[in-house]
Amino acid sequence: LRDALAAREDLFLRCLSGKVLTYALGRELGLADAPAVEAAARHVAANGRTLRSLIKYVAASEPFRTK
Numbered sequence: 001l002r003d004a005l006a007a008r009e010d011l012f013l014r015c016l017s018g019k020v021l022t023y024a025l026g027r028e029l030g031l032a033d034a035p036a037v038e039a040a041a042r043h044v045a046a047n048g049r050t051l052r053s054l055i056k057y058v059a060a061s062e063p064f065r066t067k
Helices: 002-007 009-025 031-046 051-060
Strands: none
Touching: 002 009, 009 031, 009 051, 031 051
16 A cells, blocks of 8 residues: 555645645535645645645645635
8 A cells, every 4th residue: 555655646645635625624625725735735745745744734724714
């Protein structure tokens, strides 16, 4: 499983970012949320690939602050 996830890391990070955003916003994500998911995934990839960096990013994100 680790090898499969590592081979598709970009897909894994987008999926994880989407799930965390869904939970944080308390609603289903729509097409308008796609840029926020992509930005979160890029942020995590650039900042050590940690769950902590994802949670901090989501908490500071525009969709979360304006929900």
